[in-house]
Amino acid sequence: MREDDAVTDQPAVSRTSARVAADLGEVTLSPLDGRYRPAVEGLLEHLSEPALNRERLRIEVAWLLHLTKRQVLPGVRRLRDDEVHRLHGIAAAFDADTVLELKDIEKVTVHDVKAVEYLLKQRMAGTSLEDLSEVVHFACTSEDVNNLAYARLVQRAVREVWLPAAGALVEQLGGMARQYRSVPMLSRTHGQPATPTTMGKELAVLAHRLQRQLSRVRSADYLGKINGATGTYAAHVVAAPEADWEDVARDFVEGLGLTWNPLTTQIESHDWQAELYADIARFNRVLHNLCTDVWTYISQGYFTQLTTAGSVGSSTMPHKVNPIRFENAEANLELSNALLDVLQQTLVTSRLQRDLTDSTTQRNIGVGLGHSLVAIDNVRRGLTSLDVDGAVLDRDLEGAWEVLGEAVQTVMRLHGLPNPYERLKELTRGRRVDAAAMAEFVRGLGLPEDTEKRLLALTPQSYTGLADRLVDHVEPAWHPSADGLEDVDLVP
Structure with a gap:
């Protein structure tokens, strides 16, 4: 039985649909693969189907290397340097042709992880590595490979793509807070005039909130396991009873740059994923709050929007400059959070020792992060177009x-x-x-x-207390750290 959510009987595509698709050229179902593609391009390297299969292959190679290096299996020899290099080369040579080759193998296996295992064995056939063919995927259930592949892919997607984009947004917002730190503004609590503040201080509040969420995401744990069909090392112990299999597993998982989970069922429990997606969703919600506040400031005239030649605000009202960047961001943040909320709710539950609800769910991780990236991109571009209208701010203050x-x-x-x-x-x-x-x-x-x-x-203009000084609580520069993220000898 195939261990994913795919079905083997594909619905027939009508001739009309096929003709329309041909006439339109490349047709996509998701806007992330269409008009929003530039904003999410970086995720393809980590959270696409080919990226998942490439990482599965890397894990299979790494496990084989680990077992031969640790010498825990009776009768299994050490590898020569040239053989280690050959295995590295198999993992490094994953390309578009390999993707197609895997699809052909999977048509036979009807199992995506097994297809990766067979691909590796085929690459070893006819070489000096052929005698080690059956050590490939040793004592592994598919989830031993999958959980490690997903953990590394999500880790890289967050650290190398999402965090830099989110960090750049917060740094941009912090710069605006410092720029407008002394610009007085009438506050509105419950929509009514209230104690004045400064535009910079209000932007600093949002920047500080976002920085806190980024710090949580940056310090996230990424867990992994490799302990067999129900997490007991049963097959491992029968095959090599003298080995310290917990130590072997811990050493392998930690060598991948992950945190070892010592207690699991067939699957790694995914709690770390739920924690991570909750933190990203919270960042999204704070950013959504920024969008609605900035939208309101624009509607009050506090911010003017700079225009570009040829741009159109309304198809019928030529005077309008619509705050579309912030409206678009709101919608994408809501879509992102809908998916991230489902991910964190679904992934923490698996019936008894295993069910497959996590399989199709995890395939949407990139979509959840993608809509967040689209929103971040829109907010950044929207903020770039803003300028404070001091005359409007002063007029409101003078009237209160x-x-x-x-x-x-x-x-x-x-x-x-x-x-x-x-x-x-x-x-x-x-x-x-x-x-x-x-x-x-x-x-x-x-x-x-x-x-x-x-x-x-x-x-009213001078009644702003310490607002100017409070802006200094925003870090002057925020950059995500990639500490601990290494290639761990998966590729040469």
């Missing part, structure tokens, strides 16, 4: 002197004046207060001269 009521009543409390909150509430609640009305109120309080002078000098 009532927000100084918080400062005045706080000073009144400090000096023991009666009913400060209630008196400011009577002055300001539900009404607009201008500079003259606020000054008249302050002068009537009988505060000490220096305190009165300080309050009279206060404006």
Whole structure:
């Protein structure tokens, strides 16, 4: 029985559909393979079907090398240097022709991992390695190979593609926070005018939140196992009872740059994947919050959008410059999270010692990360087109002197004046207060001269507290680390 979700009986393609496909050229079902392809290109190296089969082959080669090096199997000889090099060459030579060859083998085996095993044996046939043919895939269930292949592929996709893109976005956002750190802006809590802030501080809040999620993703564990059909090393022990199979397995898994999982069923439990996808989904949700906030600032006129020659905002209203980058990002983040949420929910459950719900689920990891990458790309391009309109910000602040009521009543409390909150509430609640009305109120309080002078000098534009300084909590530069990610002798 094939250990994946594919069916052998493929539906017939109608002649009409085939003719339309031919007329249209290359037709794709997913936009990730069509209009969004440039944003996700890097994932193909790690999370495509050919990438999975290439990594399976690399794992099979690495396991054979490990067993011969450790000398744990009776009668199995050590490899000569030229034989080690030959095995490396088999793994390194995986190309488009190999992909087609594997498809042909799989038509016979009706099993994708077995096809990889047979391919390796065919490559060893007729060489000095032929006597070691049956050591290939020794004591392995398919999931021993699959879990290690997926762990390394996801590890590389996240560290080499997703994290650099996400990190560049956060660094760009941090730069904007520093640029606008001193630009005062009227806050809105519950949509109503509130204590002023700065545009830079508000962008810094989002950058700081995103940085925290990136740190979690960067420190993620990637687990692996190689312990047989139900995780007991049963076949291993029968074949070579003198070997310390737990040590052999630990050494192999850790040598791949992964964390060894000592207790599993037939499958590695995938909990690490659920943890990772939850963290990426949380990053996506914070980024979604950024999109909705920036969209709102654009609608308020706080941000203007720079245009390019020939661009069109609306097909019928020529004056419009639509915030499409942020709207597109919102939708892609929602699609990404729909998949990432399914992945983390499905992958932590496997009936008894094994079911195949994880097989088709894991084939969509690249799609989940892909939609996140499309969103990141759109946000980055959207942020590049923004410029703050200081006149609009100043106009809103000038029309909201009532927000100084918080400062005045706080000073009144400090000096023991009666009913400060209630008196400011009577002055300001539900009404607009201008500079003259606020000054008249302050002068009537009988505060000490220096305190009165300080309050009279206060404006909505200057009532921003430590907002400017708080921006410094955003790291000036954030770069993902690839520490510990090595080729571990899988290729020469």
